[in-house]
Amino acid sequence: MEDPLPLTSESLRKLGFLTIGLFDAADPRQGHESTLGIIELGERLGFDSAWVRHRHLQYGISSPIAVLAAASQRTSRIELGTAVIPLSWENPLRLAEDLATVDILSGGRLNPGVSVGPPMHYERVKEALYPDTSDVEDFSYNRVKRLLDFVRGVPASDLRGMEGFEVFSDRVQPHAQGLGRRMWYGGGSLRSAQWAGEHGMNFLTSSVVKAEESEDFTEIQLSHIRAFRAHHPDGDRARVSQGLVVIPTDSASPEQRAKYQEYARKRTPRTATPQGPARMMFAPDLVGSAEEIAERLYANAAFREIDEVAFALPFTFEHDDYVQILTDMATKLGPALGWSPTS
Template sequence: MPPSSQPLRKLGFLTIGTFDEHDPRAGHESTLGIIELGERLGFDSAWVRHRHLQYGISSPVAVLAAATQRTSRIELGTAVIPLGWENPLRLAEDLATVDILSGGRLNPGVSIGPPTHYDEVRSALYPGTADAEDFGYDRVKRLLDFVRGEPVTAFRGTEGFEVFSDRVQPHSPGLGRRLWYGGGSLASARWAGEHGMNFLTSSVVKAENARNSPDFAAVQLSHIRTFRAHHPDGEAARVSQGLVVIPTDSASPAQRAKYAEYARKRTPRTAVPQGPARMLFAPDLVGPCDELAERLHAHAAFREVHEVAFALPFTFEHEDYVQILTDLATRLGPALGWRPASQ
C-alpha cells in the first residue's frame, strides 16, 4: 500500500442473487452460502441487490432474515431497496424485525424514483393511487422517521387485552444510524448528508455538470465531498464505494477468459455518458491483485473512502464467486491495508 494512502477499514461485497426460474431455491441457497463464506473469510459486510419481476432477489429483507440465522458477525446490507415499490411504514417494521434478529447488523440501503417500467406495473402495484404516488425524497424521510422512532399515530394505550404503541414495533435503537442512501447525483449526495444518512456510491454516477468526456473518479469524488460537506459528521460521515472488482490470481484459465470477456463487452458504455440522464459507468477492474491495488490507489474517489462493497458480476457461477471472494479477502484486501474481521 502506498504510504500516502489510508488503510481500507471495511471490506464488503455485493451480489444480485440470481436464480433459475424453474429452480429458485438453488439460487437463493447459493446466495446464502456466499454470505456464509464471506463471514468465514473475514469480510465486514455482505450486501444484496433488489430485483423485481426478474430472476434475482425480489425480497432482500427476507433473504437477509435467513442470513441472520446462518451468520453471527458479518454486517448485512441492501444495495438498494427502491422505495417506489414499498410502503415505508411496513418496510420499517420488516427492517426493525430483521435488525433485532441479527443482533444489530442490518444496514438497509434505499433509493428513490418511480418503479422500473412503471407504466406496465402501475395498475398492479398501485391500482387506485398510481397517479397520486410520490416517488421523491419524502418517501425516504417517512422511512427514516419510522425507523428512528417518530410517532406513527396519535393513539397509544390499551384496548381490552391488547396494548398498542404509537411507533413502529419492534424498535431497534441503532438502526436509524445504519440507514444508507444509494445515490448517483449531487442532489442525492446533498440530501443524504443533510438527513444524516450514510452514502452508497456505486459504479454508476450521473455526470450532470461534467464535460463531454468526464472522468468517472472525479465525478464520484464530487459526490462524496458534497455528501460530507452537508453531513453533521463531516469528514467522519460513512461512505461506501461499490465498484466491480474481479481478481484473477487463483482463477483458472477458463475463468480468466470469462472475466476478460465480461469486462470487454461492458467497456464501451464507459466511454461517454449514456442517455438523457448522462449516466456514467465505471470500467470493471479485472486482473491480478497487485495491479488492482495500484489501480484503486490511483482512483481519486477510492482514496476518499474507508469502506467498500465490491460488486460481484451478475452472470457468473457459484464457483466463480468463491474464487473471487477468496482472492479479495486473502490477497487484494491485505494489499489495500485491510485486515480480516477475525483478526
Template sequence: MPLPSQPLRKLGFLTIGLFDETDPRAGHESTLEVIELGEQLGFDSAWVRHRHLQHGISSPVAVLAAASQRTRRIALGTAVIPMGWENPLRLAEDLATVDILSGGRLNPGLSAGPPTHWEDVKHALYPDTADAEDFGYRRVRRLLDAVRGEPVTTFRGTEGFEVYSDRVQPHSPGLAGRLWYGGGSLRSARWAGENGLNFLTSNVVKAEEPAGFADIQLSLVREFRAHHPDGDRARVSQGLVVIPTDSATPAQRAKYTEYAAKRTPRTAAPQGPRRLLFAPDLVGTSAEIAGRLHADPAFREVDEVAFALPFTFEHDDYVQILTDIATKLGPELGRQPA
C-alpha cells in the same frame, strides 16, 4: 503513482442473487452460501441487490432474515431498496424485525424514484392511488422517521388486553444509524448528507459535469460530507466491480476478461437521457487492482468498500473471487482481517 489511500477499514461485497426461474431455490441457496463464505473469509459486510420482476432477489429483507440465522458477525446490507415499491411504515417494521433477529447487523440501503417501467406496472402496484403516489425524497423520509421512532399513529394505549404503541414495533435503537442512501447525483448526495444517512456510491454516476467517472464520484463524496453533520467522518462506501485473478484458472481468466470487454464501451461516454456514466470493471491480479484503486481519487477518500460481484458468473467463480479479495486484495489495500 499517487500515494496509497488510508488503509481500508471495512471490506464488503455485493451480489445480485441470480436464480433459474424453473428452480429458484437453488439460486437463493447459493446466495446464502456466498454470504456464509463471506463471513468465514473475514469480510465485514455482505450486500444484496434488489430486483423486482426479474430473476434476482425481489425480497432482500426476507433473504437477509435467513442469512442472519446462518451467520453471527458479518453485517448484512441492501443495495438498494427502491422505495417506490414500498410502504414506508410496513418496511420499517420488517427492517426493525430483521435487525433485532440479526443482533443489530442490518444495513438497509435505500433509493428514491418511481418504480422501473412505471407505466407498465402501476396498475398492479398501486391500482387505486397510482396518480397520487409520491416517489421523491419524502417517501424515504417517512421511513427514516418511522425507523427513528417518530409517532406513526395518533393512538396509543390499552383496549381490553391489547396494548398499542404509537411508534413502529419492534423498535431497534441502533438501526437508524445504519441506514444508507444510494445516490449517483449531486442532489442525492446532498440530500443524504442533510438527512444524516450514510452514503453508498456504486459503479454508475450521473454525468452532471464534463469529467471522468472517478472525478465525478469524488465530487459526490465531497458534496455528501459537506452537508452531513459528521463532516469528513461521515460514512461512505464505494462499490466498484472488482475481479481479482490471482487463483483463477485459465478458463476463468478468459471468461472474466471477455465479460469486462463486453461492458467497456458503456464506460466511454454518458448513456441515455439521464447521462449515466459507468466505471470500468477492474480485472487483474490483486496487486494490479490495488494499484488502480490507489490511483482513483474517489477511492482515496473512503475507507469502506462493497465490491460488486459480476451478475452472471457461476458459484465456483464467486468462491474464487471472494477468496482472492479477502486473502490477496484486502491486504494489498492495507485492510486487517476482521
C-alpha cells in the same frame, strides 16, 4: 508535482461485497441457497459486510429482507446490507417494521440501503403495483424521510396504551436501537449526495453516476463524496462506501480469466460516454491480479477519500466463480489495500 499515491499502511477499514443473487426460474431455491452460501463464506473469510441487490419481476432477489433474515440465522458477525431497496415499490411504515424485525434477529447487524424515484418501467407495472393511486404516489425524497422517521421512532399514530385487552404503541415496533444510524442512501447524483448528508444517512456510491457537471466518472464520484460530507453533521467522518465491480484473478483458472476478461470487454464501451436520456456514467470493471487492482484503486481519487468498500460481484457468473473471487478479495486484494480480516 503530483501527490504520491497512498501507501498500503493507510488501511482500508471495511471490506464488503455485493451480490445480485440470480436464480433459475425452474429452480429458484438453488439460486437463493447459493446466495446464502456466499454470505456464509464471506463471514468465514473475514469480510466486514455482505450486501444484496434488489430486483422486481426479474430472476434476482425480490425480497432482500427475507433473504437477509435467513442469512442472519446462518451467520453471527458479518454486517448485512441492501444496495439498494427502491422505495417506490414499498410502503415506508411496513418496510420500517420489516427492517427493525430483521435487525433485532441479526443482533444489530442490518445496514439498509434505499433509493427513490419512479419504478423502472412504471407505465407497465403501475396498474399491478398501485391500481388505485398510481397517479398520486409520491416518489420523491419525502418517501425516504417517512421511512427514516419510522425507523428512528417518530410516532406513526396517535394511538397508544390499552384498548380493551390489547396494548398499542404510537411508534413502529419492534424499535431497533441504533438502526437509524445504519440507514444508507444509494445515490448517483449530486442532489442525492447532499440530501443524504443533510438527513444524517450514510452514503452508498456505486459504479454508476449521473454525468451532470463532468463526463469523468472519478471526478463525478469524488464530487458526490465531498458534497455528502460537506452537508453531513459528522463532516469528514460521515460514512461512505464505494461499490465498484472488482474481479481479482490471482487463483482463477485460465478459463475463468478468459471469461472475466470477456465480461469486462463487452461492458467497456458503455464507460466511454454518458448513456441514455439520464446521462448515466459507468465505471470500468477492474479485472486482474490483486496487485494490479490495488494499483488502479490507489490511482482513483474517489477511492482515496473513503475507507469502506462493497465491491460488486458480476451478475452472471457461476457459484464457483464467486467463491474464487471472494477468496482472492479476502486473501489477496484486501491485504494489498491494508485491510485485515475480522476473526
